[in-house]
Amino acid sequence: MRRSLVMIAAVLSAMAAVPAAAQVEVDVTGGVSAPQPIAIPVMPTNSPVGTAAGSTDALGRQVSEVIANDLRNSGLFTPIDANRMRPVRFDEVTQPDYPYWGGTGAQTLVQGFVRANGDGSLTVGCYVYDVFARTELARQGFVVQPDSWRRAAHKCADSVYSRLTGEGPYFDSRVVYVSETGPKNNRTKQLAIMDQDGANHRFLTSGQNIVLTPRFSPNEQQIVYMSYAEDRPRIYTLQVGTGRQRLVVEGASLSFAPRFSPDGRFILFSMAQGGNTDLYRVSASGGRPQRLTNSPGIDTGGSYSPDGSRIVFESDRSGGQQLYVMNADGSNQQRISFGGGRYGTPVWSPRGDLIAFTKIGGGFRIGVMNASGGGERLLTNAWQDEQPTWAPNGRVLMFFRTAQGSGRASVHSVDLTGRVERRIATPRDGSDPSWGPLLP
Amino acid sequence: MNKAIMMVSALSLVTVAGCARRAPEQLPPPPATTAPETGYDTGAGTGQTGTTVVPGSQADFLQSVNADRVLFATDSSDIDSQARSILDSQAQWLARYPNVRITIEGHADERGTREYNLALGDRRATAASNYLQAQGVSASRINVISYGKERPEATGSDEGAWAQNRRAVTVTVGN
Numbered sequence: 358m359r360r361s362l363v364m365i366a367a368v369l370s371a372m373a374a375v376p377a378a379a380q381v382e383v384d385v386t387g388g389v390s391a392p393q394p395i396a397i398p399v400m401p402t403n404s405p406v407g408t409a410a411g412s413t414d415a416l417g418r419q420v421s422e423v424i425a426n427d428l429r430n431s432g433l434f435t436p437i438d439a440n441r442m443r444p445v446r447f448d449e450v451t452q453p454d455y456p457y458w459g460g461t462g463a464q465t466l467v468q469g470f471v472r473a474n475g476d477g478s479l480t481v482g483c484y485v486y487d488v489f490a491r492t493e494l495a496r497q498g499f500v501v502q503p504d505s506w507r508r509a510a511h512k513c514a515d516s517v518y519s520r521l522t523g524e525g526p527y528f529d530s531r532v533v534y535v536s537e538t539g540p541k542n543n544r545t546k547q548l549a550i551m552d553q554d555g556a557n558h559r560f561l562t563s564g565q566n567i568v569l570t571p572r573f574s575p576n577e578q579q580i581v582y583m584s585y586a587e588d589r590p591r592i593y594t595l596q597v598g599t600g601r602q603r604l605v606v607e608g609a610s611l612s613f614a615p616r617f618s619p620d621g622r623f624i625l626f627s628m629a630q631g632g633n634t635d636l637y638r639v640s641a642s643g644g645r646p647q648r649l650t651n652s653p654g655i656d657t658g659g660s661y662s663p664d665g666s667r668i669v670f671e672s673d674r675s676g677g678q679q680l681y682v683m684n685a686d687g688s689n690q691q692r693i694s695f696g697g698g699r700y701g702t703p704v705w706s707p708r709g710d711l712i713a714f715t716k717i718g719g720g721f722r723i724g725v726m727n728a729s730g731g732g733e734r735l736l737t738n739a740w741q742d743e744q745p746t747w748a749p750n751g752r753v754l755m756f757f758r759t760a761q762g763s764g765r766a767s768v769h770s771v772d773l774t775g776r777v778e779r780r781i782a783t784p785r786d787g788s789d790p791s792w793g794p795l796l797p
Numbered sequence: 798m799n800k801a802i803m804m805v806s807a808l809s810l811v812t813v814a815g816c817a818r819r820a821p822e823q824l825p826p827p828p829a830t831t832a833p834e835t836g837y838d839t840g841a842g843t844g845q846t847g848t849t850v851v852p853g854s855q856a857d858f859l860q861s862v863n864a865d866r867v868l869f870a871t872d873s874s875d876i877d878s879q880a881r882s883i884l885d886s887q888a889q890w891l892a893r894y895p896n897v898r899i900t901i902e903g904h905a906d907e908r909g910t911r912e913y914n915l916a917l918g919d920r921r922a923t924a925a926s927n928y929l930q931a932q933g934v935s936a937s938r939i940n941v942i943s944y945g946k947e948r949p950e951a952t953g954s955d956e957g958a959w960a961q962n963r964r965a966v967t968v969t970v971g972n
Contacts, residue, residue: 541952567947569911583915588942590915611919611943614912627916629943632874632923634916655916671913677872678913701910715910743910761954764907789911 392435393521396463396488397425399439400481401447406473410503413479417471420481423510424467424517426554427528430770431518431753432777437461450484455491463488467517471506479503483513485520495520507556508796515795525708525750528553531793532755533571533580534768536560537786541764546788548582550597553748553792555782561595570744571595573793574617574641580791581605581615581624592626594641606639606646614657617641618685619665625649627657636670636687649687660704660712661685662728669693669703669712669728680714682728693730702744707794708751711773715743715756723756723771736775744788749795755781757788853894855969862886866966867925871959872909874920876928884925887967888932895938898970901925903943904950906959911945918943925965940970 400417410416425436441461450470458466469482478500485495497516499509508529515526536549546568548561561580562568567590571582580595584602592605592615606612611629618625623638628646634655637646650656654674661668666685671678678701680694694700698718705712711725716735723742724735741759748754748770755770766788768781781787850856859865865887867880876884891897903922905914922941930936951958 542949544947569915569947590943609940611915613915627912629916629919629923632920632927634919655913655920657912657916658910673872673913678910701913717908717910721910741907759907764949764952764954 392429392433393464394437394462395425395428395434395465395467395517396437396442396458396461397421397428397467398442398445400469400471401445401450402471402473403447404473408473408477408479408503410479410506413471413473416479416503416506420469420471420506420510420513421467423507423554423556424514427511427514428517430554430779432772432779433518433522434465437463450482453484453486453488455486455488458486458488465494465517465521467513469513474500477502479506479509481506481509481513483509483516485517507552511552511554524752526795527748527750527753529796530749531573531577531796532768532781532790533561533573533793534757534783534790535568535571535788536783537766537788544764548580548595549783549787550580551783558784561597561600570614570789570791572616572791575619575621575794577793577796579617579641581617583613583615592624594624603643605643606637614659616660618661619663625659625661625668627659636668649683650690651687658702662705663707663709667705669705671701671703678717680712680726680730693728694726694733695730696733704745704747706747706751707749710751713745713747713754715745723754725754725773734775736771736773737769737778742769744790746790746792748792755790755792757790759788853897858887858890858897858967858969861890862967865968866964868960869921869963869965871906871963872917873963874917874924876924880925881928884928885932888929888934891929891934891938898938898940899934900940900942900968900970901929902948902966902968903941904948904962904964904966905946906962907946907949907954908959909946914945915943918945921963921965925967 399421402413402417405412405414428434429436445468447470450468453466466486466488469484472480474480481499483497487494495516499512501509511529514528519526530553531550532553533550536547537544539545545564547564548568548571550561551558567585569583571580578597584593590611592612593602595602605624612626614627616625622641624641625638627634628637634657636649636656636659639646652674654672656670656672659668659670667682668685669682672681677699679692680700680703681690681692683690698716700714701717702715703712712728713725716722716724721741721743722735723737723745724733726733739758740761742756745754745756753770753772757766758769759766766786768783768787768790771778863883863886867883901922903918905917926939926941949962951961
């Protein structure tokens with residue numbers, strides 16, 4: 358994939374007509390000098406048909422908008438303005454008018470169609486073309502129920518993103534987070550779930566109890582989180598489909614900082630007993646917790662490596678919070694953070710290569726380091742940025758930002774270059790985001 | 798917690814000024830934006846008539862002890878000499894009312910990460926609990942709960958506010 362990308366860049370640079378600024382390499386780690394111009398015209402329909410989600414010609418416009426929004430938000434692409442593109446005919450979808458699209462300045466063309474099927478479903482066709490090389494790069498069709506039309510759009514955007522960057526997809530995914538409202542000393546907190554782009558927002562809890570740190574199960578059907586229900590802060594799971602909640606660890610002890618293992622069989626968490634906090638794991642179906650650490654001090658913030666063989670966590674055993682890696686059974690604990698200041702909230706990249714963290718010193722900043730330690734890079738710089746969570750492709754992070762004074766929190770994303778940072782719109786204030794896996 | 802504040806505020810309307818709550822001397826003045834003070838009057842009438850304070854009640858506790866809370870240094874759960882004298886006064890009061898149970902609420906300031914602060918709040922509440930137990934208060938009478946940085950007392954983002962928020966607050970239960 359990456360090789361074909363290099364080939365595209367080579368072709369582009371050989372063409373004298375291409376302005377210098379447009380000769381970009383879409384490389385999500387090295388940074389982009391300028392986003393690549395891309396044309397995503399309204400998707401035509403073979404015949405306008407009414408569906409539960411509106412008529413197919415209206416959906417064609419909405420699908421192209423969602424695709425353009427995803428690609429724009431990645432920071433790697435600049436969609437051509439909709440007013441500067443002529444409509445595409447249905448029979449033109451597989452026969453792109455390369456001279457016309459070349460005139461718009463677009464390097465890549467994404468066109469497709471929306472078709473209503475006899476069984477009530479929709480097919481969204483998605484075609485990706487290299488405007489300069491005049492070749493088809495990818496084509497895919499997505500069959501969805503009308504109310505899931507946005508997922509087809511995200512899948513199409515993922516197809517474009519993956520084909521042009523060589524990186525894994527991430528747009529067709531969801532985020533669970535804590536929606537916040539009320540005065541700083543008495544915030545009301547509710548679990549809420551939304552698509553990665555903020556659409557399809559839904560509250561999962563009422564706000565009666567303080568809820569914190571929700572995290573998805575690997576199959577995305579469950580959320581593990583901490584709640585102050587019955588004035589006992591403990592870990593619960595919630596079934597996303599049914600809303601059913603279940604206490605994970607019985608007893609009066611404070612249990613918190615939960616996270617699923619990559620295979621979904623275990624929940625890693627912290628428990629405080631006698632003022633000492635250690636890491637434990639418990640079967641996701643319940644039972645007796647197994648203790649993994651046994652140091653005087655606070656061991657918390659555990660996160661598994663993607664293969665489940667190791668765990669990164671934070672501990673103040675040496676004084677301030679620092680990051681440690683150990684085997685999944687608790688053996689061979691090694692410190693990996695050695696920069697100035699303190700480190701907390703480590704989370705292992707789904708690609709396995711990096712560990713994201715909150716750097717504490719003065720303010721809070723989001724950073725990444727190699728999984729073996731070293732190679733530290735800080736990606737954000739505000740008063741308090743906390744608790745990173747990885748996109749499914751391990752190339753973008755979400756986190757929450759707290760404002761000095763007011764304490765109001767908001768959800769943001771940043772890419773691994775640190776240059777593409779933006780706020781994720783939420784109906785109220787937001788904190789503790791957790792990015793779910795790519796949807797099937 | 799809020800209930801405790803409500804009762805204190807309500808009482809201060811009907812009891813001698815200055816008796817309601819004696820904060821530790823090093824407490825800085827509260828910032829301009831403190832907890833909302835509205836609505837406390839509405840709770841004043843319930844269960845309290847005239848200047849009568851029920852012995853063994855939360856109101857009695859607040860009037861009798863040096864303070865209902867102890868404060869901590871940054872990232873610390875050490876009980877200093879001032880905290881010891883406060884907890885001594887709480888232990889003495891609790892010895893007079895052996896049927897009273899308490900919850901100790903541990904808190905942290907906003908400069909720590911959320912999960913670490915939950916553990917830190919627990920460590921602080923436990924430190925206060927351990928001290929009270931050493932003074933003869935039975936462990937079975939004490940419940941600890943950590944609020945991390947979720948329920949600040951002072952809402953500013955400054956040293957004075959943070960100092961007030963690093964606390965363990967004793968609240969009587971079931972009176």
